[in-house]
Amino acid sequence: MIKANDRPAAIITVEDMTAAYEGEVILDRISFQVFPGEVFIILGGSGCGKSTLLKHMIGLYKPASGRILIGDLDVVTAQGEERLRILRRIGVMYQAGALFGSMTVLENVRLPLEEFTGLPSEAMDMIARMKLSLVGLTGFEDHLPSEISGGMKKRAAIARAMALDPEIMFLDEPSAGLDPITSAELDQLILNLAGNLNMTFVVVTHELPSIYAIADRVIMLDKNVKGIVAEGRPQDLRDQSDNEWVRRFFNREAEPPRKSSDETGPEKDRSVGRTGGEWTA
Amino acid sequence: MKLSGRLDSASTPKLWRETTAVLEKQASSRVEIEAEQVEYCDGAGLGLLLDLARRQRDLGGELVVRGLKPEFRKLLDMFDPADFDPSKRKKKRPAPMPEEVGRAVLAYVEDLVSLVAFVGELLLALLQGLRHPRALRWGDLLYAAETAGVNALPIIALISFLVGLIMSFQAAVPMRQFGAEIFVANLIGLAMLRELGPLMTAIVLAGRSGAAFAAELGTMKVSEEIDAMTTMGLAPVQFLVVTRVLAAMTMTPLLTVFANLVGLVGGAIVLLSLGYPLVTYVNQVLGAVTYVDLLGGLFKSLVFGLIIAGIGCYRGLRTGSGASAVGESTTRAVVSGIVLIVLTDGLFSIAFFYLGI
Numbered sequence: 067m068i069k070a071n072d073r074p075a076a077i078i079t080v081e082d083m084t085a086a087y088e089g090e091v092i093l094d095r096i097s098f099q100v101f102p103g104e105v106f107i108i109l110g111g112s113g114c115g116k117s118t119l120l121k122h123m124i125g126l127y128k129p130a131s132g133r134i135l136i137g138d139l140d141v142v143t144a145q146g147e148e149r150l151r152i153l154r155r156i157g158v159m160y161q162a163g164a165l166f167g168s169m170t171v172l173e174n175v176r177l178p179l180e181e182f183t184g185l186p187s188e189a190m191d192m193i194a195r196m197k198l199s200l201v202g203l204t205g206f207e208d209h210l211p212s213e214i215s216g217g218m219k220k221r222a223a224i225a226r227a228m229a230l231d232p233e234i235m236f237l238d239e240p241s242a243g244l245d246p247i248t249s250a251e252l253d254q255l256i257l258n259l260a261g262n263l264n265m266t267f268v269v270v271t272h273e274l275p276s277i278y279a280i281a282d283r284v285i286m287l288d289k290n291v292k293g294i295v296a297e298g299r300p301q302d303l304r305d306q307s308d309n310e311w312v313r314r315f316f317n318r319e320a321e322p323p324r325k326s327s328d329e330t331g332p333e334k335d336r337s338v339g340r341t342g343g344e345w346t347a
Numbered sequence: 348m349k350l351s352g353r354l355d356s357a358s359t360p361k362l363w364r365e366t367t368a369v370l371e372k373q374a375s376s377r378v379e380i381e382a383e384q385v386e387y388c389d390g391a392g393l394g395l396l397l398d399l400a401r402r403q404r405d406l407g408g409e410l411v412v413r414g415l416k417p418e419f420r421k422l423l424d425m426f427d428p429a430d431f432d433p434s435k436r437k438k439k440r441p442a443p444m445p446e447e448v449g450r451a452v453l454a455y456v457e458d459l460v461s462l463v464a465f466v467g468e469l470l471l472a473l474l475q476g477l478r479h480p481r482a483l484r485w486g487d488l489l490y491a492a493e494t495a496g497v498n499a500l501p502i503i504a505l506i507s508f509l510v511g512l513i514m515s516f517q518a519a520v521p522m523r524q525f526g527a528e529i530f531v532a533n534l535i536g537l538a539m540l541r542e543l544g545p546l547m548t549a550i551v552l553a554g555r556s557g558a559a560f561a562a563e564l565g566t567m568k569v570s571e572e573i574d575a576m577t578t579m580g581l582a583p584v585q586f587l588v589v590t591r592v593l594a595a596m597t598m599t600p601l602l603t604v605f606a607n608l609v610g611l612v613g614g615a616i617v618l619l620s621l622g623y624p625l626v627t628y629v630n631q632v633l634g635a636v637t638y639v640d641l642l643g644g645l646f647k648s649l650v651f652g653l654i655i656a657g658i659g660c661y662r663g664l665r666t667g668s669g670a671s672a673v674g675e676s677t678t679r680a681v682v683s684g685i686v687l688i689v690l691t692d693g694l695f696s697i698a699f700f701y702l703g704i
Contacts, residue, residue: 153580347404
């Protein structure tokens, strides 16, 4: 765990960033930093802009205003060589894997090695196989993406993203749709890579067990605020956040719970009066 | 009002009309519904009660439901009639006309800018491919050449054969009146080599391969494969487009040669059936056309190949999100491909005319 006072320089800095889609502001002037070796989680309700934020951070979308730095390079303005230097530092896993459909699993993982290293062919095979065994896909090397399950595609995509041993991994909902055991294995893998290789992880996810297991720090986005409503360790947010919605989220509560057998539920402010057996509107 | 029996999707439609009619006729400030004998009430039934409540509210009155069984009552409590007030619905207002026009113009300009950028990027990537042929993805190129070229041979052959046959037949009938049937050979030779061979080939390929490229790349865009490629540091144009463009640029002229040949065969059949020997036909064609005609046509088809693959790939890369976006890209690829081909053909005609070719 990294303590606040001996933090190294940030590896990702988002500064006053505004993201808009078709003229509508989705994220309004948000700022945060990610530090090396950290497992940093972006979460929030559906449609609050988590994936959008991720795509801004990797330079696929251009923000309406603000800066995004990876190291000391600006993702937004980088061109040519500089952009390539940024891209070589990051690995990205997309929501559905985004494996290239015309290549086998092994070829998918080999591809970045082929394009960016001068390794002999056997060495590339070896490295690709190693990455695949890390994510538990030994034996599926020669399958096409269409021949493996959704969870396997995600894991193969993680292997591909790791092929060049990037400093920062961006994962878009890695454990969504995985069974609990595979999901836990994935969490372990993330912890190992973060702990042993000092890899930084930026993860978009909803899965609470996984968040508690791996997160060093989370930021929580909100659709109404169009920005960050909470930032910190998940355990702290669960117990101490002054925002009720945030506490509820971490405690997995939809609303203060009630069973259908309860005689009376909590009264919301309604325009309907009801007394006894009558329903009046 | 008194309701009884089952309130479900089978019974409510009739009830809905009847109760609202009663409600509107009476226009009373307080309507009571006796619901003790309601045995069952599902979403449709609840919808009816809520709608009645809403209507009463609009009329300035109130609605009382009495005696509804507690299990249904609990379901009813989950809703608030005020939520279903039509005025509360956030409708997307259609934008005023000037805004629509502005947006359309902006989108058009943006499309144009990105097209120019694409053309530039493509030319650079092609040059780089020519300078470092070893870095090209030859496997992909050969695959594209096979699917877009070799596999298109039967359809191209069929179309050109029929075009040659029909055109000679149609021409032979009036020319016979002047005793000039033999000049059908000249007509077919010139028309096929200079115009119809390259043009028909290009139009068939635009429908066949241009659409395929757009759909293929569009699907990759939708499934984030293009994004993945970009963040890996691979330029999609260099990686995906160059191979397809080069394949189309080599295959279109080759297919055009076949189209020319088969078209001439079609003409030969007509003339043979009119009683001319084959050697006469061949000599007549050879006397009518020159190498310049052939090469001019082939040069055109080289450019057509570039257009077909370039537009197909460009539309594919510009695909929005969702399955319908892929369909839209494919349509646009074919339509703009064909339009551009015909326009370019016109430009070539003018250029050839002034060059004296």
